[in-house]
Structure formats: C-alpha cells, structure tokens
Amino acid sequence: MYFEKVNHTEKYKISPLGDHALTIVFSDIIDEVINQKMIALFHHLQKQNLSFLKDIIPAYSSVTIVYDVIVVRKNHASAFSFVKKEIENAIMNCDWNINPSPKKIEIPVCYDISLGIDLEEMSQQKNIPVDEIIQLHCNKIYKVYMIGFLPGFAYMGSVDEKIITPRKKQPRIKIHAGSVGIAGEQTGIYPFDSPGGWNIVGQTPFKLFDANRETPVFLEAGDEIKFVPIELDEFKKLKEFL
Amino acid sequence: MSIRIVKHGIADSFQDHGRYGFQHLGINPNGVMDSSATQTANLLVGNNLNAAVIEFHFPASVVLFKQQALIAICGADFNAMVNDIAVPINTPVIIEKNCVLQFKKPIAGSRAYLAVHDGFDLPLWLNSYSTNSKAVAGGFKGRNLMKHDEINFRSVQNYSAALKQKDCEILSWQASTKDFYADKNMIRIVEGSEYDWLNDDAKKIFRSSSFIISNQSDRMGYRLNGENLSLKNTGQLISSGVTKGTIQLLPNGQMIILMADHQTTGGYPKIAHVISADISKLAQLNPNEKIQFNIIQQQEAENILFDQYQKIIQLQNACNFHLKSFFEKYDLH
Numbered sequence: 031m032y033f034e035k036v037n038h039t040e041k042y043k044i045s046p047l048g049d050h051a052l053t054i055v056f057s058d059i060i061d062e063v064i065n066q067k068m069i070a071l072f073h074h075l076q077k078q079n080l081s082f083l084k085d086i087i088p089a090y091s092s093v094t095i096v097y098d099v100i101v102v103r104k105n106h107a108s109a110f111s112f113v114k115k116e117i118e119n120a121i122m123n124c125d126w127n128i129n130p131s132p133k134k135i136e137i138p139v140c141y142d143i144s145l146g147i148d149l150e151e152m153s154q155q156k157n158i159p160v161d162e163i164i165q166l167h168c169n170k171i172y173k174v175y176m177i178g179f180l181p182g183f184a185y186m187g188s189v190d191e192k193i194i195t196p197r198k199k200q201p202r203i204k205i206h207a208g209s210v211g212i213a214g215e216q217t218g219i220y221p222f223d224s225p226g227g228w229n230i231v232g233q234t235p236f237k238l239f240d241a242n243r244e245t246p247v248f249l250e251a252g253d254e255i256k257f258v259p260i261e262l263d264e265f266k267k268l269k270e271f272l
Numbered sequence: 273m274s275i276r277i278v279k280h281g282i283a284d285s286f287q288d289h290g291r292y293g294f295q296h297l298g299i300n301p302n303g304v305m306d307s308s309a310t311q312t313a314n315l316l317v318g319n320n321l322n323a324a325v326i327e328f329h330f331p332a333s334v335v336l337f338k339q340q341a342l343i344a345i346c347g348a349d350f351n352a353m354v355n356d357i358a359v360p361i362n363t364p365v366i367i368e369k370n371c372v373l374q375f376k377k378p379i380a381g382s383r384a385y386l387a388v389h390d391g392f393d394l395p396l397w398l399n400s401y402s403t404n405s406k407a408v409a410g411g412f413k414g415r416n417l418m419k420h421d422e423i424n425f426r427s428v429q430n431y432s433a434a435l436k437q438k439d440c441e442i443l444s445w446q447a448s449t450k451d452f453y454a455d456k457n458m459i460r461i462v463e464g465s466e467y468d469w470l471n472d473d474a475k476k477i478f479r480s481s482s483f484i485i486s487n488q489s490d491r492m493g494y495r496l497n498g499e500n501l502s503l504k505n506t507g508q509l510i511s512s513g514v515t516k517g518t519i520q521l522l523p524n525g526q527m528i529i530l531m532a533d534h535q536t537t538g539g540y541p542k543i544a545h546v547i548s549a550d551i552s553k554l555a556q557l558n559p560n561e562k563i564q565f566n567i568i569q570q571q572e573a574e575n576i577l578f579d580q581y582q583k584i585i586q587l588q589n590a591c592n593f594h595l596k597s598f599f600e601k602y603d604l605h
Contacts (some may be wrong), residue, residue: 035412041387043554045517046462046515046570047464047465047513047514047515047518047542048462048464048515048518048543048545048546048573049462049545049547049548049570049573049574049577050413050548050577051513051515053465053512053513054406055512057506058366058507058510059510060510072296084293085292085293085301086295086296087289087295087296087512087513087536088296089510089511089512089513089537090510090511090512091510091512092512092513093513094512094514094517096292096513099548099574099577099578100577100581103574103577103578103581108570108574109574110570110571110574117573127278129338134598168423169571175300176511176537177296177297178298178536178537179298179533179535179536179537180298180406180535181297181298181299181300181404181406181407182297182298183298185511196480198476198481206472222406222407239407241397241407241408242410243412245297246299246398246407246409247297247298247299247542248299250296250297251296
C-alpha cells in the first residue's frame, strides 16, 4: 500500500519499473479527481522535451515513464536517479488544472439482444428489465480514465451502481470488435475481435481503431463519452457504411 | 521483387527495435525479442543497429532470393542452408540471385534474425517497421509472413565479382556474441514494486528454485511452471503501466514474464523485472527449458546494459572496418 488516505494528490511516490522505466504513483484507488490529475501530468510531461523519453503511460492513478537508459548513461552515472530527478522537477511545474480540452463524443450503440449477448443474463441476475439496464447504461456521460489492454481499448466509468457487474468467470474466446461491455463499475468498447471477460450489453458500428488514420486510436484518456441507442436496422446500415 | 516467401514458417515477422511513443493509446511496442542478435545482424551487413529484420521461429519460412544480397543471420542456430551450402550464424554472407535460404533444424536457440544490407523496403507505421498483428499494422501487411509474399530490398547492387560464380560466399569475419548469452539459464532480475507482497517461503522459492518455461509461451509472454508463490496479503491492485521483462504473479500462484508483444498496462502484482540486458538470452530459450533467477541491484542492471551497448559498438567498429575494405575491393557501397 502506498498511502492510507489521499488528501493531497500532489503527494506521490516514484518507484522503478525494472531497469528502464519508472512509475509515479499517486494513489491506489480509482478516483475521478486523481485520474484527472494523471491526465494533466501526462499532457504536461509530453510538452517537456525530455531527451530520454520513450513513452508515457497514464493510468487510473499513476503515470509510467519508459526511458532510454543508454541515452542517459552516456552522461550520467545512474539513469534512474537522473530521470527521477528530471520528473520530480517537471512535476513541480505541473498545472494540475490543465484542461486538455477533452473530446465530447456520442457513440451509437445497438443494444439488441443479438449483439448485447449478456443483457438477458444480467437482467435475470439483477432482477432488472433489459430495457432498464439499457436506459441506465446510456443515460450517463462516461469519462475515459485510461487506455490499455488492447490498442485503443478505453476504460470508462463509472456505470450506475444498479448495473455494476463483475467480470465473467469464464472469459469468452472471441468478442466481436465494437462490443460494449461492463466489468465492475467500468464500461469499455472492444476495438478488435478479442478474447475477453466483460459483460456485453451492445455493439457500436463505429471503428474505434483504424491503422490508416493519422491518429489510429479514436478515444483518449480524458474524453467524455455518451452512448446513443440505435435500432438494429440502423446499426447494420451504419456498419456497412463505415 | 527481391525476396519471395516460398513456404511459410509458424510465426515469422518483420520487427525493428519497437514502436515507442504510442503506449498511452494502448499501442504496444512489439519489436524484436532478441535485440542483441538483431543489432549484431545489422552491424554485420553495415546497417543502422535498429533496422528492420525478419524474426524467424522454427519451423521457419523458406526464402527465395530474386536478387543478390549481402545478408547475416544471428540469434538461434537453425542450420541455415543456401541451396546446399551450410551458412554459419554471426557471419556476413553474399547470396547469388535465385538461391533459396532454408532453415533445416533447430540446433540452438529459439529465434533467428535475418538482416540484409541497406534493409527491406517496408512502409513505416507510427515510426516503426515492427509488426503489430493485433492492430494488423506495421511490418509487412501487419501480419506474419505467408507463402507468396514478396518484399523488396531498399537497394540492390551487383556482388558478382565477390561471388565468383558460386551460390554464396561466406565472408571471412565473424561477430562473437557469446557474452550476450553467457550463463543462459540464469536470468538476472531486479525487484518489482510488489516483491514484498511475497511471503518468506515464496521469496525463498522465487530466489532458489528453478522454473520451467511453459509451452504456452510466445512473443507476448513466457508463462513459467514451478512451485506456487503465495502472497502475504492479497491487496487489490489497480491497472498501471507494465513493460518488457515485467514478471507478474497470476492469481494461481504462477508467473508470467512480459515479452515484446506485452500489453501496455496490467493489474497483477509485479514481483520482479528481468534486466534489459538478459531479455536477449531469455528470448533464445525454448519451452521446457529451466531458468533460475538472480536478484541484482538497479544500478548493476544499468551497468550491465551499458556495458552490453559498448560491446555492440566495439563489434560494429570492428565489422565496419572489415566491411569497408571488402566494399572497396569490389567497388561496392
């Protein structure tokens, strides 16, 4: 455990992640305020022109830095100490309220039970009609907390507590690209056909990943998402069109 | 067209040193499993150390050369043959056009790398030539090589004078790579942020037992079989960044070592990390081989990596010297 309670999110701990990366940990819980600071820090660090930087990976409540050990070692005795110091300095100047103007995106989702293949099971388990589950899922604006697992897989939250559903015990071997799922209080969209254990409530005809686009990934941490229900006919039309 | 895949292998792909700068989008770096072998192959043919190469697994693709080429094969020894001539690893070789490169049997190691002088002509995707098969992008059509695939070299030249009518000419110098693979089953690691979650028994097992590389190991990760490791507490972790070499402890008490195709984030306890300098030798171990862990300090891990880099630069300087006089002799460039 890093901290018992987090009141000052500017308190952090830097620990090595192997010999070529380090993680800046701010807390060990999922919290929207802390997550917003991780996104601010990510954007801040991206602007710093750090010569050793290979990657910055923002997560729920941490930011991981992957660095080039050789580049640093050419001039410094310890790459870790040097990078840690540089990051500490950068953090001091971070504007935690930085608002990187998140995209506000409406994503069409077809909640037909032929696509939302776990809707009926969830309805039985929770004793909530399918229509109400759909209503609860598409009535909220979700925040993209982080991207991980697959290229462009957005972890979003949080769903209404009535539809919080643990991951399936037996993951499916194949979930279709575009499938929208729930795992615990998180919701997400599979950008590719993939094995997975999330409860599938619908499918979007949108392509969340396109290698030919300049930015192949559609969603980024910090974006705000609203799901808009569409009928099966429209889903099929859009899917063909896209 | 410069080469054609006559028969495909089980999982051969184009890779370079990896695609960095996009992990915040969940786009994993990919890249070669064995960077020492890749750099050696590239330096033997006079390339930039991180140029794209073909990574072969056994059974490997059969490659027809439609143009003459200066090549080097490094990493695993799969008994490479050019037509009926055996070709050693870690050695520059000139190949005549219309000759076939085949890998006959696995003698040592797990992955072989083929570099050609001046490299392959591939489209760049997000600053890298590495194949991302999940995203179906990068490398050659975003996938493993298949029969009938045709790839060009970036440039061709005439090596006929050096070939002297033969199918291939093995050049007279070699790169010694044995330092990179010394003590091959002893994998050096540094502690991970959840190392102290292991109980005392588990720590003892982790430090002193052998673990077997499972059959379910691939470019994504090496699963290990061995005694179960237990945790003192089973605190919940939330997902955060992971990296190549991260050793995660799965809920069943078994470990997985993240390799080149690893995910960008993970939520399992990170008990240790394989040091960067030992990823290459790990990449050359096969399923069912045993490994043992040796915990070292962060600073030492960096020192070993920097030392390895300097050895590569020395090798590059030595090989460039040979290559330069060879090129001058035959008026090549």
